[in-house]
Structures are given as C-alpha cells and as structure tokens.
Amino acid sequence: MSERMQMVGNVGCYLDDNNVISFQIGADPLGSSVMDEDEGFSSSPSINHFGEIQWLHIRGYNVAARGWNNRQCEEIERDIKDNRLLPRLIxxxxxxxxxxxxxxxxxxxxxxKKIREWVEQPAIQEWLENWLDNGMEMSYRDFALAVIKAYYYYRDYFVKWRIAYGKAIGKYPIAGLELMEHKLCRLATDKKDIITENIYYKDFRYILVGNWQYGAAKFQVYPKFDIRDVNNYRYAAISHHREKSIGDFYGCNETHQGTKGYIKGSNQTADYINSFLKNSLAAKVHVIIPSAWVESKRKQIKAICDENKLRQKDNKDLLLYNGIDIGTTFKESSLIQYISHELRKLSKYLSGSGNQGKAFSSISFRTGNNSEEERWKIETVDLKYKEYISSLIEYDKRADEVLVSSVGMDSSISSISKDGVISKSGSDVYYNYLIYLLTLTPDDEKCAEPFNMAIKINFPELYREGYRIGFYRDIPSRQEEVSEKDRLKNQQS
Incomplete structure (x- = not known):
C-alpha cells in the first residue's frame, strides 16, 4: 500500500490508496506548532531565479547554463508535451x-509593394537535393520542418554545418546542414573574468555539446559558426539562431514563460478529476488529535530512547516503539512516524472489505482546571462534489482560452471551439487566416536563415543577384472569386 503524509505547523494530510484524511493537533490549528523543527520534514522556500545567468566552469570554458538549473529545455519540452492543446497548436x-x-x-x-517572385534555380536545387547523398541525417525538407518546430518550442535552434572535404578542388564548401538537439548544446566563452567584466553575445565563440543531465563528463567543443571564418573550419561548426529576448543569451519561449502557471494547471486538471472520481466513494474525514496525546507519546519515546542508551552500553538489542526503530536519540520524525502509524490504523478501520467487527481505540485525557476531556475526534467532511468538478472544468476552459490566445491564433483557425460560439462564417475564417499569414514574415526569415547563409557561401554570385530561400505558402482564394471548374468541390483529390 502506498501512503504519504505531509504536515505544515499543526495541520496535515494523510493519503493512502483508499482514503484522504486531514488532521490537526490540538484545538488551535493556527497557533504555535507543537512539533519541533526536524531536518527530515523541513520545507525550503521557493526561490525566484528569473533573470539570473548561471555559469558553469568546465575545463577552461565558462558555459552559460540554460535556465537557473540548466534544465530549461527539458522543462519546456515536458510542459508542452504533457499538455493536450499545445502540441497540436505548435x-x-x-x-x-x-x-x-x-x-x-x-x-x-x-x-x-515588396513581393517574392518564386523561381527555379537549378544549381541551388541540386545542392539541396544532394544532402542525403552527402551524408546528412535528413533531407532539406525534413530539416526545414524540424527547424520550425524547434523554433516554436524554444525560440532558438542550433545547426551543425558540415564542411565538405576537398572543398578546394571544386566542391561546395557547405555539404549540408544538420539540426542539433537543444538539450545537448550550450554557449561557451574562453573569457576568464565573467564576474566583473561585461559578457556580450559575441563573446560566445564556442558551442559545447554533451549530456548535461549527467554533468557533461564527456563533451565536444565546436567553434560557433561565423560566416567570416568559414575557410578556417576543417570539418564542422555549429551556429546558433535565436529570437532575441531581453536579458537572455539563448532564445526564450516567452509564451511558455508567461503562461507557465496555466500550462501546469491545465496539465494537472485531468489528474485532479480522475483522482477525485477514483476516491470519491472513500470516507473523507478530518481528525482532531489531542495535544495531550501527542505529548504523552513524546514522553514515552524519549523514555525508551534513554533506556536504549543503557542497552547499547550493555550490547543489548535496542527496543522498538510500536515497530518503529527510534534509536537512542529522540527525533520529532520518530513521533511523526508514529502519528502516521495511527492514521494508517484509522484508514484501515474506515475502509476496505469486511468492515464488520472492526474497532479503533484511542485514549482520552483530562486536562485544564475544569478537567476537560480531550480525545480523538473524527469529523465528516462535506466534499461538495458538484462544485469541485465544476470549478475544475471552468478553470480548464479559461486555461484553454489563455493558451490559444497566447500563440496569437484565433479559435476559428486553431480548430479549438469556444463556449458561446456556435459556428464561424467562412469569411471570418478566411480573413483571420490571412491576417495570421501576414504575421509570419519574421518567423519565416529566422527559420530560413541557415539556408540563406549557406547560399551566400556556396553561391556568392547568386546571392548577390538576390536569390534567397523562403517558405512558399499558397494564399487561398475565396470560392466566389474562383471559376466554377477550379473550385475545390470540382477538383480531383
């Protein structure tokens, strides 16, 4: 049976496979804690590391960590993949x-007006089609789609430039491009003083590649690609392409940063509902544990600890307290273990098969001038099922609205329904789509950047003539503007 107990001050919660039991110690749960501090149960305050740059010193290189714990990529990937909307939106x-x-x-x-005239250029197209023959992992089309997806996840990406062997005898200098894994790549500088000197993006002249999850015990050092130094590279270099974000050397998915709370909440809503439904028939109770009972158990455990000290000197086996190894020194964690033991007994009493004939016993105490009796009290909790489920559903709808709006995509083109909207007219969808396409120019240029840098190196004359690579997108026409024979319903699939 899995179980868990948490305490904050005089209140706590005990959870097992069948029950959720809240409890308090004493009649004043908000008063000073009756439990002493214990390292095993201390909670650390949350720390806001936003905006700080963490540095790693590795074999003469100063490496800029990605996030305060160097695990930002994994965090973004986990949050997005666990969400039911964001992967589809991306x-x-x-x-x-x-x-x-x-x-x-x-x-x-x-x-x-500035427009793009789409043309055929045999030399550039032949170079693109030869990527797989040159040993690249992906075709240029797969590479382009992977770059776009990485860019929308992290707002930056790393590209390995494969330098052609024998470039001096007629081959193109760049054989092809490969997308690198974000979680493996880090920006590095060989500047020694990173504390008092200002560090600029141009100071990062190296890319370190390794498994940072295990401290990068083994890593490779690549020069950070600079188009001016292409003739000095022997085999490969890695470039970094980013959307500049204030205060960051890396790209920053500001959508994730700004909606992180909603993303995490949306990811957990289904678990909350399923957990509630799974345990909704179990008894939900609140237990009041007398302070006098806790104090009596503390005295008993202390007495046994003192006796264990004597037994230890005589090389005798140490005594246990209700099956708990308490040793020779009293610890509050031992007392908490015993409270958990008693709550486990109560949980078994409240649930499970064969409830007939079960009994749960406790000791009452008389304290105070009026000899008031203190005893364990078990109170039933009104869970308000409908209100709880309804509030989760309302929160989930709000989270959906926030996530869809955060990516700048109207619900009419995201295919995500919205309460109160029965249907979207064709013109509404059409114009929302056109407006969205007009916002894609910066993303288009950033994701096509490695292609155009390669054209500048491999085909300098064509580059000077204005040849570039971009992403071709058809702009759909309204059906009333299309001749009858060219309309979608009359076209063969």
Whole structure:
C-alpha cells in the first residue's frame, strides 16, 4: 500500500490508496506548532531565479547554463508535451509556416509593394537535393520542418554545418546542414573574468555539446559558426539562431514563460478529476488529535530512547516503539512516524472489505482546571462534489482560452471551439487566416536563415543577384472569386 503524509505547523494530510484524511493537533490549528523543527520534514522556500545567468566552469570554458538549473529545455519540452492543446497548436503553427516547403525566390517590387517572385534555380536545387547523398541525417525538407518546430518550442535552434572535404578542388564548401538537439548544446566563452567584466553575445565563440543531465563528463567543443571564418573550419561548426529576448543569451519561449502557471494547471486538471472520481466513494474525514496525546507519546519515546542508551552500553538489542526503530536519540520524525502509524490504523478501520467487527481505540485525557476531556475526534467532511468538478472544468476552459490566445491564433483557425460560439462564417475564417499569414514574415526569415547563409557561401554570385530561400505558402482564394471548374468541390483529390 502506498501512503504519504505531509504536515505544515499543526495541520496535515494523510493519503493512502483508499482514503484522504486531514488532521490537526490540538484545538488551535493556527497557533504555535507543537512539533519541533526536524531536518527530515523541513520545507525550503521557493526561490525566484528569473533573470539570473548561471555559469558553469568546465575545463577552461565558462558555459552559460540554460535556465537557473540548466534544465530549461527539458522543462519546456515536458510542459508542452504533457499538455493536450499545445502540441497540436505548435504543429498547426509549424505547418502554416512551412506551407509547401522551402523554395527559391527573388525579392521584387510590384505596384509599390515588396513581393517574392518564386523561381527555379537549378544549381541551388541540386545542392539541396544532394544532402542525403552527402551524408546528412535528413533531407532539406525534413530539416526545414524540424527547424520550425524547434523554433516554436524554444525560440532558438542550433545547426551543425558540415564542411565538405576537398572543398578546394571544386566542391561546395557547405555539404549540408544538420539540426542539433537543444538539450545537448550550450554557449561557451574562453573569457576568464565573467564576474566583473561585461559578457556580450559575441563573446560566445564556442558551442559545447554533451549530456548535461549527467554533468557533461564527456563533451565536444565546436567553434560557433561565423560566416567570416568559414575557410578556417576543417570539418564542422555549429551556429546558433535565436529570437532575441531581453536579458537572455539563448532564445526564450516567452509564451511558455508567461503562461507557465496555466500550462501546469491545465496539465494537472485531468489528474485532479480522475483522482477525485477514483476516491470519491472513500470516507473523507478530518481528525482532531489531542495535544495531550501527542505529548504523552513524546514522553514515552524519549523514555525508551534513554533506556536504549543503557542497552547499547550493555550490547543489548535496542527496543522498538510500536515497530518503529527510534534509536537512542529522540527525533520529532520518530513521533511523526508514529502519528502516521495511527492514521494508517484509522484508514484501515474506515475502509476496505469486511468492515464488520472492526474497532479503533484511542485514549482520552483530562486536562485544564475544569478537567476537560480531550480525545480523538473524527469529523465528516462535506466534499461538495458538484462544485469541485465544476470549478475544475471552468478553470480548464479559461486555461484553454489563455493558451490559444497566447500563440496569437484565433479559435476559428486553431480548430479549438469556444463556449458561446456556435459556428464561424467562412469569411471570418478566411480573413483571420490571412491576417495570421501576414504575421509570419519574421518567423519565416529566422527559420530560413541557415539556408540563406549557406547560399551566400556556396553561391556568392547568386546571392548577390538576390536569390534567397523562403517558405512558399499558397494564399487561398475565396470560392466566389474562383471559376466554377477550379473550385475545390470540382477538383480531383
């Protein structure tokens, strides 16, 4: 049987497979604690590390940790993947930005507006199609989609640049690109003084790659890619692409940072409801434990500890207290263990098969001038099932609204329903979609950045002529603006 007990001051909660029992010690639960401090049960205050930069010193390199505990990537990944909405929203964001995939274009002016003229460029296309032949892990299309998804998760990404062997005899300098795992890569500098000197992003000239979960006992050092030094790289370099966030060297998913509370709450709502339904038929009680009873048990345990000291000198077996090894020195944790033992007995008394014939006994005490009697009291708790479930559902709806709005996507194009909205008109969906597409330009440029840097290196003449790579997205036309034969209902799938 799994069990757990927590205490704060004079109040606490005991949980096992069948029951949830709250309890208090004495008649004044908010008064001074009757329990002494014990290291085994102390709680540490929460610390806000937001904005602080933690440094790791590893073999001559000063490494900027990712988050205060260097586990920010794992935290973001866990929070997003455990949420029922965010993975689908990020997939939808990624698919909308990706469109039909990477394509070559040249910027142009038409009627006073900047547009992209999508063109075919055989040399660039041939280089892209040869990535797998050059030993890359993914095709250029898979790489592009992976970059977009990583960018929407973390707002930055790391790319390994594969330098072609034999580039001096006619091969393109860049053989291809590979996306690196976020949780393996860290920015590093060889500057020694990171305390009194100002550290700028340009000071990070290295990328350290290792398993930081285990302290990076083994790691590799790569030069941080600089297009000016491409001729000095022998095999590979790693570039870092980020959306600049105030106060961060890495990219920062500010959506996650700002809605973290709602994300975690939304992730736990289903567990709360399922746990409540699972245990709703079990007895929910509140127990009042007399202070005099606790004090009497404390005296008994102290007396046995004193006797154990004598037995230890005589090399005799130490005495146990109700099956609990209390040793020779009194500890409050021993007393708490015994309270947990008594609550376990009470839990078995309240639930389980064969309740007939069960009995639970306790000792009452007379204290005070009026000889008032103190005894264990068991009070039934009104759980208010309907109110509890309804409040969780209302919170869940609010969390959904916050998460959808935080990614800047209207419910009409996110396919997530909203209370009070029976349907969305076609024009509403259409214009919301167009407005969303207009906001994708910065993301498009950031996710296509490695492609265009590679064009500048491999095809400098074409780059000067304005050839770039971007993500081609069809802008749908309203059906009334399309001829009858070209409408969706008349097109073959």
């Amino acid at each position: 997939n939808k964001q990624s698919n909308m930005l990706y469109g039909s995939g990477p394509a070559v274009y040249r910027p142009a002016l038409k009627n006073g």
